[in-house]
Amino acid sequence: MGKSLGAEMSDRIWPKEGWTRVPFWVYTDPDVYQRELDLFFYGPSWNYVALDCEIPQIGSYKRSWIGERQVVVVRGEGGRVHVWENRCAHRGARLCWKNKGREESFTCPYHQWNFALDGTLQGVPLKRGVLKKGGMPADFDNVDHGLTPLRVHVEGGSIWASFRLDGPSFEEYSGSQVLANMRRLFSGRKLKLLGYSRQRIPSNWKLYFENLKDPYHATLLHSFLITFGLWRADTQSETLPEISGHSIMVSRNVGRKAGDANPELTRAKDSLLLHDVDTVTPRPEFEDGKVVAVTHFPSVIMHQQANTLGMRHVIPKGVDSFELAWTFFGYEDDDPAMARLRVRHANLYGPAGYVAMEDGEVLSESQNGAHHNDGHSAVVEMGGREIGKQDHMVTEVLIRAFYHHYRQAMGL
Ligand SMILES: [Fe+2]
Structure with a gap:
């Protein structure tokens, strides 16, 4: 397992507020990073x-x-x-x-x-x-x-590996809630590869997981989503924190357009029109009507957004950079119209689309802000200071749950 709790890290002290703070050194310290690799990626994880x-x-x-x-x-x-x-x-x-x-x-x-x-x-x-x-x-x-x-x-068509031959089973490692949500996408229905894209983001790899545990930013940063009715601050949603580091973010995509937005949602840009409405008009699928993003720690986010399905593989490249390798897929029995929608929506959400581009940009700015600022911390108090299931999206509870797990695992 490489270095045990290094002497280098022993002077690192977590802020006294606990899981509502994230000290910036978790994003910049090379010793912390090395320990994460040994513990999470090369350890008993899947x-x-x-x-x-x-x-x-x-x-x-x-x-x-x-x-x-x-x-x-x-x-x-x-x-x-x-x-x-x-x-x-x-x-x-x-x-x-x-x-x-x-x-x-x-x-x-x-x-x-x-x-x-x-x-x-x-x-x-x-x-x-x-x-x-x-x-x-x-x-x-x-x-x-x-x-x-x-x-x-x-x-169900997704392949997982572990360096530890004697670690927990995949089921034990994933936990029942994550498995149940994974099996919506990987039900045994034969998958069809639709394509790849890759991007390099100059930020610590954990910031990406946090981005997918953060429904709060979705309507604020991504004004495209509310403008075209794909996501709103009052979207019915659920956040399910897992003490394992995984998490599940659920919303119900009602497909309301900006005109229905309640008055507080002033960021909707009513004057904008899209010539190709297919791009923002998902076709309902999955009987439960949910849109789910599952973060499976430490390697991947499994996303279903509009009709695009994909694996976002997080590949760390040093303490302040990671590669995000997207694999887009559908099902072999998709009809041609659905196959086409999946690709269109992949363009919408993927690295060159309207959403991921903005995330990459703000994550690199968060990384810049963390540099040379060991004494400062991020504040994650939205939705209260506790950890538990919540039924709205104005919350950072998944980030708090993640750092609760992280501190225990890292001995910090
Ligand atoms: Fe985002």
């Missing part, structure tokens, strides 16, 4: 790595990330999914340099050690030497030199 539909055939693979470590997700013999670390068992070089593809086996470019789809070592060039000189010792056994395997769980 991390999202791919969708089943991305690796359809035997030998299909996808390169993925858990924290800053690279893994490869491969469909092996018999259709079984393997995940192994992208690090040659010989000298540590990366075996796989492409994000996606199909191979019969994997060969390290350095000394051409060759590994089967499941990560076992199959071939070592010049293993017996040349002209009876050199080669591996006689007792060198390939079986002892496979790639580092991860534990794998497939949940």
